[in-house]
Amino acid sequence: MSLLEKFRLGDIRALSRIISHVENRRDGYQELLGRLYDRVGTCLRIGITGPPGAGKSTLVNGLARIFLKDGKKVGIIAVDPTSPFTGGALLGDRVRMNDLPADGSIYFRSMATRGATGGLAGATDNVAVVYDSFGFDVTLIETVGVGQVELDIIDTCDTVTVVIVPESGDAVQTLKAGLMEIADVFCINKADRPGAERIAADLRMTVDTRRKTHESWDIPLVQTQAINDKGLDELYRAIHSHVDFRRADGGFDEHRRAQLERKIRNIVKYRFQNDFLDKLAEETRFDQAIEDIRAGKTDPFKVGDMFFEEFISQK
Numbered sequence: 001m002s003l004l005e006k007f008r009l010g011d012i013r014a015l016s017r018i019i020s021h022v023e024n025r026r027d028g029y030q031e032l033l034g035r036l037y038d039r040v041g042t043c044l045r046i047g048i049t050g051p052p053g054a055g056k057s058t059l060v061n062g063l064a065r066i067f068l069k070d071g072k073k074v075g076i077i078a079v080d081p082t083s084p085f086t087g088g089a090l091l092g093d094r095v096r097m098n099d100l101p102a103d104g105s106i107y108f109r110s111m112a113t114r115g116a117t118g119g120l121a122g123a124t125d126n127v128a129v130v131y132d133s134f135g136f137d138v139t140l141i142e143t144v145g146v147g148q149v150e151l152d153i154i155d156t157c158d159t160v161t162v163v164i165v166p167e168s169g170d171a172v173q174t175l176k177a178g179l180m181e182i183a184d185v186f187c188i189n190k191a192d193r194p195g196a197e198r199i200a201a202d203l204r205m206t207v208d209t210r211r212k213t214h215e216s217w218d219i220p221l222v223q224t225q226a227i228n229d230k231g232l233d234e235l236y237r238a239i240h241s242h243v244d245f246r247r248a249d250g251g252f253d254e255h256r257r258a259q260l261e262r263k264i265r266n267i268v269k270y271r272f273q274n275d276f277l278d279k280l281a282e283e284t285r286f287d288q289a290i291e292d293i294r295a296g297k298t299d300p301f302k303v304g305d306m307f308f309e310e311f312i313s314q315k
Contacts, residue, residue, distance in 0.1 A: 001202070003017060003018065004018075004032070007134065008103075008107065010134070012107065014202060015107065017218055018081070018130055019109060019127055019130055022123055022127060022130060023111060023123045023126075023127060025123070028210040029126075033126055033129060033130075036129060036132075039132070039133045039135075040132045040133050040315045041256075042132065043075075043092065043128075043131060043132035043136050043137060043139055044138050044139070044158055044159075044243065045128055045138075045141060045156060045158045045159075046138065046140050046157060046158065046159055046161070046239060047060050047062075047141045047143065047153040047156065047157035047160040047161065048074070048140060048142045048143070048144075048160075048161050048163060049143040049153055049160060049162055049163065049182070050058055050162055050163035050187075051164065051165075053165065053167075054163040054164060054165050054190075055144050055189040055190055055226050055227065056143075056163050057142065058189075058227055058233045059076070059161075059187065059226045059228040059232070060076060060140050060142045061226075062151050062229055062232040063232060063239075064106055064139060064140060066232060067137070067138050068106065069104055072137040072138050073104075073105055073106075073137045073138075074105065074106045074107075074133060074136060074137070074139075074140065075106075075107050075109075075128075075131035075134075075136035075138070075139040075140070076106065076107070076108045076109065076139070076140045076141075076142070076144045077109055077111060077124060077127055077128065077131070077139060077140070077141045078108070078109070078110045078111070078139070079110075079111050079124060079142065079143050092219075107131070107136070109127065111124065112278065113282070118292055124141065124153065124156055125156045125263065128141065128156060134183050134236065136194055137187045137221065140295055141153070143157060143234065153182060154181075154182055155262055156259075158243060158252065159184045159185070159239055159242045159243055159296065160182050160183060160184050160185065160247070161185040161238075162182065162186055162188075163238060164186070164187075164188055164199065164203075165188070165190045165193070166188070166191070166195035166198075166199055167190075167193070167195065170245075174236065175254060182299070183219060184239075184241055184242045184272075185220055185222065185235070185242060186203055186219060186220070186221045186222065187222050187224055187235055188200055188223045188224070189224050189225070190224055190225060190226075190227075191225055191231065192228075192241050193220065193225035193232075196223060200221060200223065202280070203221055204221060207219045207221065207284070211299050216249070216287070217242065217245055217246075220242075222234050222235045222238050233292065276308075279311055279314075280307060280311075283307065290301045290308075291309075
């Protein structure tokens with residue numbers, strides 16, 4: 001029996017091997033992914049993002065348990081910083097996931113960013129496709145806490161929860177614009193700590209401003225204490241409310257269509273860029289062009305246009 005056949009029969013080991021194949025971009029990984037798309041489109045992708053120390057791992061753990069109670073099969077992708085020594089993921093507090101059931105109802109994968117910006121590993125979207133094809137009902141994607149707004153998560157998830165803590169304080173002021181671009185739900189975790197109400201009031205003011213300008217969705221603000229399992233049910237309901245709202249107004253399907261469009265564009269751009277740069281590396285006039293620019297005989301724009309036009313004419 002082939003690896004793909006085992007995968008289609010629900011073999012967890014086959015799932016793990018295919019994820020490794022895709023994540024490491026081994027030969028034939030794109031063809032393999034392509035064969036999975038006939039069973040893709042039913043899995044809900046939920047992004048959990050926010051600054052370091054916000055308790056995202058504990059929140060993901062708690063949400064996974066609630067989905068399990070709801071009879072859902074859950075996949076988790078936790079994107080971690082890359083080890084400078086091995087290139088693998090620094091697992092950090094992933095030991096918290098050890099108490100999740102091992103019966104296949106939850107599958108957990110920790111991935112390294114490997115230099116990717118935007119809080120997500122470069123292969124995250126592809127691995128989410130694998131989860132979807134395998135039959136998971138929900139994929140929870142936790143992004144690395146890089147202390148910046150992680151806009152790439154929009155291209156991967158259906159709904160995004162931004163997690164902050166009372167200690168975030170004035171840092172929220174500098175993140176407002178970006179946060180408003182990606183937040184479908186706000187979660188103030190560790191809400192028992194001093195400053196929770198102040199930061200909640202600040203966020204409510206920001207949400208009100210957005211609602212008055214262009215956004216019809218009223219972003220919920222949920223306060224949680226994930227370590228004590230408080231507020232998680234409310235967060236769960238808020239996430240589903242957003243999904244239901246977007247399904248009703250057509251935004252859900254529109255967003256997924258836009259994601260596929262961006263994916264196709266990125267694939268074409270990546271292949272074209274690599275092809276062009278490979279051709280440019282073989283160009284013997286490249287060094288001379290640099291010297292001509294330095295001598296004032298031409299400029300970078302003319303040189304770039306020349307090489308590009310020659311590349312196009314050879315296609």
